[in-house]
Amino acid sequence: MSAGAQSFRLPAGGRIDRSSPVGFTFDGRAYRGYAGDTLASALLANGVHRVGRSFKYHRQRGILTAGAEEPNALVQVGLDRARTDPNRRATQVELYEGLEAQSQNRFPSLAFDLSGLTDRVSPLLPAGFYYKTFKWPAALWMTYERAIRHAAGQGRAPGRPDPDRYEHVHAHCDILVAGAGPAGLAAALVAARSGARVIVADEQAEFGGSLLSEPDGRQVGNRPATIWLADILAELSTMPEVRLLPRTTVFGYYDHNFLGLVERVTDHLAPADRPGSLPRQRLWKVRARRVLLATGAVERPLVFPDNDRPGILLAGSARSYLHRYAVAVGRRVAVLTNNDSAYRTAIDLADAGVEVPAIVDIRVDPTGPLVDRARRLGLTVMAGHTVTAVAGKGRVAGIAVERLSPDGRTLAPGVHSRVDCDGLCVSGGWTPLVSLFSQSRGRLAFDGAQAAYVPGTSVQAEHSAGACRGTQGLGACIADGHAAGMAAVDQLGLTVRRPADPAVDDPEEGPARRLWSLPGKGSSGRRKAFVDYQSDVMDKDLKLALREGYRAIEHVKRYTTAGMGVDQGKIGNMNVLGIVAEATGAPIPEVGVTTFRPPYSGVAMGTLAGRAPGRFLAPVRTTPMHDWHAANGAVFENVGQWKRPWYYRRGGETMREAVNREVAAARASLGMLDATTLGKIDVRGPDAAEFLNRVYTNAWSKLGVGRCRYGLMLGEDGMIKDDGVTTRLAEDHFHMTTTTGGAAAVLAWLEFWLQTEWPDLKVFLTSVTEQWAVISLCGPSSRQLLWEISDGIDLSAEAFPHMAMREGRVADIPARVFRISFTGELSYEVNVPAAYGAAAWEAIWTRGRAFDVTPYGTEAMHVLRAEKGFIIVGQETDGTVTPGDLGMDWIVSKQKPDFIGRRSLFRADTVREDRKQLVGLLTESPVEVLEEGAQIIEEEVPPAPPVAMVGHVTSAYHSPNLGRSIALALVKGGRAREGQKLYVSMPDRTIPVTITSPVFYDPEGARQNG
């Protein structure tokens, strides 16, 4: 057969567009199909059935279904390294010009796969074989594992980052209809006419569901079904409150009627036709007041030997290919069934001119209108028979048919007949798609007649309608849709007239015969009857699991992996339950079901991530002076979400050189630092001071207006949470600062105490973090500079002492100036409204040139504060450190009866003398800078592990002002060890260090107070 032949395409009919031929390739070979085809229908039109290899045994597999439940036909779509999609179901891939697809899990080729050998040794590989073997020698396990990993897996991940775009969108509606088959559309019509806000989503390209697979003659009421469909769609599409979403899968039903939908926006277009402005896919996050599930049902296969051969299709799917795509799935197609619905396929195939050599019906005496019609057409019905073997590995070539014994468990003696055929359509009945219902937490009920689970009790605001509820017959499904729509509308308090239920000719169907696993010939070792195609699980694997004590259905699932593949058991789960029930003698409902979880079908991780990765991962927060920093050589570091200048590189400086320069300048003359990112909270009210008393460890009542104080906040566990300087602006008004990283958390935490614990306190908190830009001036010249550019502030040491605040103008900008110091130098923090931040910075920079002003970054700030032994919350503390540990008992009020965390400071463990305490460390070599995080031990030559650790280095820098390295550390009983020698342990050596006071520079504080 030549490429492009489409020799299995019927001459007429179908919903494909014969005027738009489409070229595509599969495994490198060129084929043609039509617009409106799926990859599967186009392959079948070209007579290609074999499209993949199975997961474990590498058996050749074909196309089994026509929808989302497809377990076999998983292909890799797109061969570009960046744009390639693994594990796509050929049945859902819409054909476009130039589509390139490849089979998976085979090497070197689909026809000849080296791993195909595993099928031969399959008796050695029953369920769970790997638990029993690969144990010796232990050293080889990692080698065995590599081999296992290479044999497993299916598609390939792309080799390059995904260039496509994904959008998220929130949506709210009154009624979300999932599934636009006859039931869903009937319900949507009712909902829409009521004026409700309605979203209708269907995963297929075209709305209509199973109606699209009906033959031309099908009537709904007095109209052809296609007209009925077109009329509804026309009406819905004109209604402003209705949103129709084709190609949109409802994949998850979460709490409080929140549902996740994925819309495939451009996947169906040829790459060149995909508008760059559109996302590839869109994630809809829907909050619906009511949900209407109309997701239909999927057909079940029968479990018989070699039931996985290419050329075997589900009967209903074969009918879809026939009517929707005008494709015959073979020239001579047999049918195997346990129910009436497959007779439709036989009849329609025969009507279309396909030979139907036999309908093998496992029922002893099938009757009813459909059976009669088949017989009238002259089709052979082999009642009470089953298929015991399938010839043809890459494509069905014939079937062996034998008579069943009366109980159906064995074969009756007798002749076996062979039926030549190139296709086999199978039906084991229908399984309502209750996945979404079950995800919504709804309780399932077992319907014995259909041998299937159907929706039982709802928990969320949801209704099911149509085949997904077990309703049979088109007319009944439409009526069901109307009824469910009415119920939903009613619950919303809306009203609408119920449309008349159209009359539909639905021939009655007789009962099915349940034989969960059909007998075959020969040894059970060679028999391969698959239950879960995706995971290569056979009926005998289930029985092995039961035999070995894995009896809970969840154990059966996990031991055999049934239901754990890409299709998540859509095809196989009901057969699993039936076989387990039969084997254990328990009724099916007692076997239980495994849990349905989202997603209903696979969703690309990029879709779930949306636009957030990359540029929009986390906001980059910048200060008003950011552009100046960037233009002046700043290298930035992340502090929370903020970008802060880390240091400013001049010329060819190294970081070390730059930091040394900045540190030296800040003490020699004048440094300026952008301190805008500190958290700032405006605290106001008559009880403000009392509030601070409760949240800080020290006392606040007596702080004078215009004065500042450093404060520590503890958690109730007594551990340091945050710190900062708070200033009294007025009797009842404070300006609090917090750490940059802690700003939001501290505000929320303070609000928590105010609102829930102390609602009687009259205090209001307002975040002003970004109202103010802050420029910290540091160094002996800072007063002089301020004197030159400020107005209205008496800067004399007496009038404006350390830890005071004055208001005035700086560079003719209204400003609050705080004389506080995180460096131990004479230092001022100038606060101006943020819009003036850049202007103020530039003014200071310009005027500061006379003082050789040096902008410095956070690294220099860290060195400067470490020289003074000032701590950084999060560096010297890690959530296990108390004020006492840091030698900061002075800040813990002895007078106040209580504050947050106080009681914890008196627990047995917090009063221990040998807690880790803050100390300074000096190395013998002045140029040796310790590694932050290094551990401290007592022995110069460490003994064998475990080695007792007495502390760790929290901060370590080169201090240009001291001309040597310095470090801060937390050391057990450290304060009592001053002068002692300890060792910092590195992988290759130990570094002797001497314990000192943590204050290395100007211990009297003369410089900052001057």
Next chain:
Amino acid sequence: MAEIDMRRRAALPADVVKPVACDTAGIRLKQVPHLGKINLRLDAGDGTAAQALADLGVALPTQANTVAGGAGSRTLWLGPDEWLIVTPPGGEAALLAQATQALAGRHIALTDVTDNATTIGVAGPQAASLLAKGCPLDLHPAVFGLGRVAQSLIGSVDMILECTPDALTPGERAFLLHVRRSFARHVWDWLVDGAREYGLTVEG
């Protein structure tokens, strides 16, 4: 309207808010810099305070998520005891002084937050669709129409969202996003990127 000191810089610099024109734009974006903003904390039950503010032309909405006032200043409900008074640029200082005086002696907090946030205007037929990409509120006109305000999220960023009349198209809604200053750039870029599928006009 008071003069704006030229040394005051908008949160989004001119090279970010570059005018872009598009005839078929679904989205129109602009920065509305320097709107005066005063955060007000006050016991909602204090009727005399409301009256004192009313005397200054400041209306105090008590219904959640609504805006009161108009041309002079308008007041956004933020919480049961919290409002945001928005004035034309430069109008905040005088109003703050007057209000402080009018409410003297009460337990209140009036805080100038003019520079704490900036405002981005989103208009055009697709404005709500664009916002829905990152905002979990129901933006249907029947739910979030003129005069509505809400504090919520845009992406991962806090915002105050206000529904206002569209200046260009009578009868249409537009939106004002008040976002904290340091996040403005991120939000702006996010909006511009999100507007790609709709076509974008940036008003300089």
Next chain:
Amino acid sequence: MMQIPCPWCGPREQQEFRCGGEAHIVRPADPAALDDAGWADYVFMRRNPRGIHRDMWNHVHGCRRWFYLARDTVTDQILAVYKVGEPPPEVDADAPGTAEPGR
């Protein structure tokens, strides 16, 4: 993902809120009077019930108010919402709860 009815702003998406854990844990009036175990009971011990839980939520990305929910921890259905200072309402675990989101 829950939809949480803020008593001030109305129903909003869960992302706008932060949970603050068990509600109605009263801070001891005189912590100093407690022994270590008594204090630990306040700081660390939690009811953590399987069933009806009263928890605190903060509308962090909204009105910033704290409030209380009575919630069934088995189903995550919200049975009642109330403000700080309001008496905790009686709830019935079998009540319909928030099966239907409001607007």
Next chain:
Amino acid sequence: MPHYSIFTLARNALTGHDRWTEAWRSPPLKPHYDVVIVGGGGHGLATAYYLAKEHGITNVAVLEKGWIGGGNTGRNTTIVRSNYLYDESAGLYEHSLKLWEGLTRELNFNIMFSQRGVMNLAHDHHEARDLKRRVHANRLNGVDSEWLDRKAVLKFCPVLNGDPGIRYPVYGATLQRRAGVARHDAVAWGYARGADAAGVDIIQNCEVTGFTIDQGRIAGVETTRGVVKARKVGVVVAGHASVLAGMAGIRLPIETHPLQALVSEPLKPILHTVVMSNAVHAYCSQSDKGELVIGAGSDLYVSYAQRGGFNVIEETMTAIVEMFPIFSRVNMMRQWAGIVDICPDASPIIAKMPVAGLYFNCGWGTGGFKATPGSGHVFAHTIARDEPHPINAPFTLERFSSGALVAEHGAAAVAH
């Protein structure tokens, strides 16, 4: 108990695997046991196994309300490592890791412990400081652990996003080479089989609904299948710890939170180690079957619903696509949740309770799978001797009163 090996497998293949017998019995519940273990997760089953094997106590029942391994043991992302910061934890997890290394053979059940290494990423020098502190401590505690710089990280795991211009670029990482992943279900089954062979009764579908306490001493448990007498009761029920403690009138410092995870569709091997990141907040490995196994975050509210919020999945997927841009087009196949028992200091409680003869093992939160063998081992000791093993001595309930917490937030920050 049939021995498992390639030979027995081959022999059974000849008979169609019809002759395998059950891995563990389903015996009737006896009215009296020396020790009752409540909870048939990995920890409970391991406890029973070691009670029998190390302490000769075989009249033991494991009571499981559902099916064994159906709790967090069956829901976790299976990361096994021991690079914890504090001596107490390093002792516990390293004890466990050593047991993991011999477990397949000890149990004659391949638990597929794959020592493919675990990397904890740092994205800036602040994170590096904390991680290096841990590496140094690990080394001194005899736990293998090393620091990789950026280049070494990208060489060890080339599929990571190596773009230096991203928001949180790779700065470096710790690597524990002996760490890795294991087959979670097999751990429960292997211990069950081993315990059963030693005489332990494993009773499924048997929920403990109360304790019988006689004058401050445990006398037995009430169950949905009747009362069972026992002199000692060990409770290992993870997310349900507070519920069981409540039955004995004990309050615990534990909150139960949903923790989610998900798997992708199966891929050919692409990721050969385990990658975790705090700042970008996700962790990922690839199972032997080919799925990417991805840990999501926990929801911050108490819940027993085993569901969790969709927003957590979104955040996790964002993190994964950021760290591994080539996984963007790969489909998520299934998501689920467990309910984890979180202690304020992110460390477990393995201790005697105020009721004599009652022992609790809980608080493992997001990271107790790796501890399964070690936890069972020391808990069995604690129960058998009525005193803690030196390794679990620090993990008392009293530490919350004294303040002697083992604050492993840093080492345990991302769930694992």
